[in-house]
Amino acid sequence: MAASAPAYTRARSTVASLRLAVLQFMADPQWLIPSMIAPVIFGLVSFELFRGYGPYFLIYAILGAGMMSMWGQTLYGSGWATGQDRNFGTLEPTIQSPTPYLYVVLGRVLWNVVSGLFGGLIVYAVVVGAAGQPPALANPLASIALFVFVMLTLAAIGVVFAAFYVYTRYAGFIQNIGEFAFYVGTGCMFPVVLLPFAVTPIALVFPPTWALDALRYVAIPGYTGFGWGLWGDVAGAVASTAVYLAIAGLIFRRVERQVLAKGNLSDY
Amino acid sequence: MSAVAVPRTSFWRTFWTNAVFSPRTSLGFMRIDFILGTIFVIPLTQMVFFAFVVKLGSAGESASAIASAIAYTALGNAVATVTYSSVFSVAQTTDSEKFQGTMEHLLVSPANRLALYFGRGLVPILTSLATVTVGLLYASTLFGVAIAPSSVPSLAVSVILTAVAMVGFGLLLGGVALYLRTSIILGNVFLFVGLLFSGVNFPLSQLPVPLQYVGYGLPLTWGVAAIRASVSAAPLPSLLELWGAVGLAAGITLTLAIVLWEVFERRALSTGSIARF
Numbered sequence: 001m002a003a004s005a006p007a008y009t010r011a012r013s014t015v016a017s018l019r020l021a022v023l024q025f026m027a028d029p030q031w032l033i034p035s036m037i038a039p040v041i042f043g044l045v046s047f048e049l050f051r052g053y054g055p056y057f058l059i060y061a062i063l064g065a066g067m068m069s070m071w072g073q074t075l076y077g078s079g080w081a082t083g084q085d086r087n088f089g090t091l092e093p094t095i096q097s098p099t100p101y102l103y104v105v106l107g108r109v110l111w112n113v114v115s116g117l118f119g120g121l122i123v124y125a126v127v128v129g130a131a132g133q134p135p136a137l138a139n140p141l142a143s144i145a146l147f148v149f150v151m152l153t154l155a156a157i158g159v160v161f162a163a164f165y166v167y168t169r170y171a172g173f174i175q176n177i178g179e180f181a182f183y184v185g186t187g188c189m190f191p192v193v194l195l196p197f198a199v200t201p202i203a204l205v206f207p208p209t210w211a212l213d214a215l216r217y218v219a220i221p222g223y224t225g226f227g228w229g230l231w232g233d234v235a236g237a238v239a240s241t242a243v244y245l246a247i248a249g250l251i252f253r254r255v256e257r258q259v260l261a262k263g264n265l266s267d268y
Numbered sequence: 269m270s271a272v273a274v275p276r277t278s279f280w281r282t283f284w285t286n287a288v289f290s291p292r293t294s295l296g297f298m299r300i301d302f303i304l305g306t307i308f309v310i311p312l313t314q315m316v317f318f319a320f321v322v323k324l325g326s327a328g329e330s331a332s333a334i335a336s337a338i339a340y341t342a343l344g345n346a347v348a349t350v351t352y353s354s355v356f357s358v359a360q361t362t363d364s365e366k367f368q369g370t371m372e373h374l375l376v377s378p379a380n381r382l383a384l385y386f387g388r389g390l391v392p393i394l395t396s397l398a399t400v401t402v403g404l405l406y407a408s409t410l411f412g413v414a415i416a417p418s419s420v421p422s423l424a425v426s427v428i429l430t431a432v433a434m435v436g437f438g439l440l441l442g443g444v445a446l447y448l449r450t451s452i453i454l455g456n457v458f459l460f461v462g463l464l465f466s467g468v469n470f471p472l473s474q475l476p477v478p479l480q481y482v483g484y485g486l487p488l489t490w491g492v493a494a495i496r497a498s499v500s501a502a503p504l505p506s507l508l509e510l511w512g513a514v515g516l517a518a519g520i521t522l523t524l525a526i527v528l529w530e531v532f533e534r535r536a537l538s539t540g541s542i543a544r545f
Contacts, residue, residue: 033453033456037453037456037457037459037460038456038459038460041460041461041463041464042460042463044464045318045321045463045464045469045470046321046325048464048469048470048474048475049321049322049325049341049469049470050321050324050325051474053325053327053328057324057325060324176302176305177302177305177306177309177310178309178313179313180310180313180314180316180317181309181313183313183317184313184316184317184320187320189317189320189321189324190320190321190323190324191324194320194323194324195320
């Protein structure tokens with residue numbers, strides 16, 4: 001009977017992975033810039049398009065651009081790290097170690113959540129600087145809490161992508177080509193209710209759709225989002241995030257088993 | 269001992285060899301799925317995204333005003349998607365050469381540089397043409413942009429000139445990236461900067477005057493203006509003026525790209541450090 005890895009090993013792996021992610025970032029922080037450019041520009045474009053339509057429209061620009069920076073840092077970063085492992089030749093030893101790879105990815109995701117928040121802060125500063133005033137937030141504290149929550153829902157998708165990255169080299173392609181589709185599907189700069197009704201079920205597959213709608217309910221007075229309201233959104237976001245994490249765990253287990261059986265992990 | 273003379277290959281042979289081989293070497297990351305996604309998926313999703321942003325921003329206005337604003341944005345974004353293959357991909361070829369360890373060989377090759385760069389630009393030019401064409405089809409069929417059959421010839425000229433100018437701009441950035449550690453930051457900046465400064469989503473006149481000058485310095489600004497003028501069936505003199513501007517932008521960027529590559533090549537040969545990361 002195979003012995004399972006002791007629990008402390010997993011926690012230690014996550015901490016070590018987090019530490020390595022921090023050190024890699026500190027060694028070369030310029031990599032924050034590529035993932036910041038698009039969100040900053042999109043934030044400024046939407047600010048220009050919303051200009052003159054009231055103080056709450058600035059929130060759409062900031063939230064949307066903030067989420068884009070999270071896409072870059074949290075989701076892209078989490079998935080990309082596996083590709084880097086493959087490049088460096090460290091993927092095979094990592095997968096062969098007794099700790100499940102999920103715990104290594106978790107450490108990276110935790111750091112990417114932090115750097116994603118940092119990116120969101122930069123977007124906020126630039127858009128507010130261009131607007132010349134901070135956005136009118138109806139409930140600042142709850143808005144900030146939900147902003148962090150949006151980040152966590154994105155991180156859940158990041159974990160799933162990371163799992164796919166172990167198995168396929170196409171996750172990067174999907175991330176690049178599907179980037180705008182994801183922005184549209186989650187309604188990152190406009191309410192999802194504006195989309196055709198037939199698209200709504202697809203949009204609801206993504207946890208950030210729910211979380212963003214909840215955030216707008218809190219931040220924008222009189223906001224018209226999904227009919228089930230704030231708490232329905234929060235419940236949906238929590239449930240869909242849990243489903244994503246469960247799927248990620250399942251995929252990781254199956255993928256790890258399959259790549260070990262096939263031995264083609266480092267193939268390009 | 270007399271030196272062995274290196275046989276000179278013709279301009280067209282160098283051009284064609286580079287055009288054929290670049291998709292498998294320096295443009296190796298542009299796989300067929302990537303190219304098809306760039307041509308068919310990115311224009312549609314980018315246009316849809318900005319159409320909904322405009323729809324939200326125009327809430328409360330008349331239906332015709334909203335439709336007109338959406339058509340304006342859709343047309344601008346149809347053209348702006350040209351940057352994915354022409355600017356980002358072309359600029360990234362420098363990184364590819366460095367990463368694959370072929371940069372030194374390229375620098376000591378006696379091949380005609382003009383033929384070499386134009387050859388390498390052929391696939392991005394064709395991809396750019398296809399991307400803008402598909403984008404214009406989406407704009408016409410899904411976003412209410414009226415394109416009269418009579419304006420198709422002038423539109424074709426505008427699209428071709430824009431694609432060439434943008435690939436020239438990509439080569440220029442690739443030349444700058446030769447001296448940098450990586451082209452990714454530069455590529456990312458110019459991939460999206462046109463959305464703000466080139467009259468893609470709103471007229472350039474909405475920007476502060478200094479930023480308008482930044483816009484005028486970008487080839488995309490003139491390409492977007494030429495394509496808008498073609499779609500609105502502008503008179504030939506004004507079209508010629510805009511085509512001249514796009515052509516001038518293409519000429520300037522291509523000349524600068526070649527000069528820059530030559531300067532950095534000389535520097536590379538004298539210092540022996542160009543392929544460093």
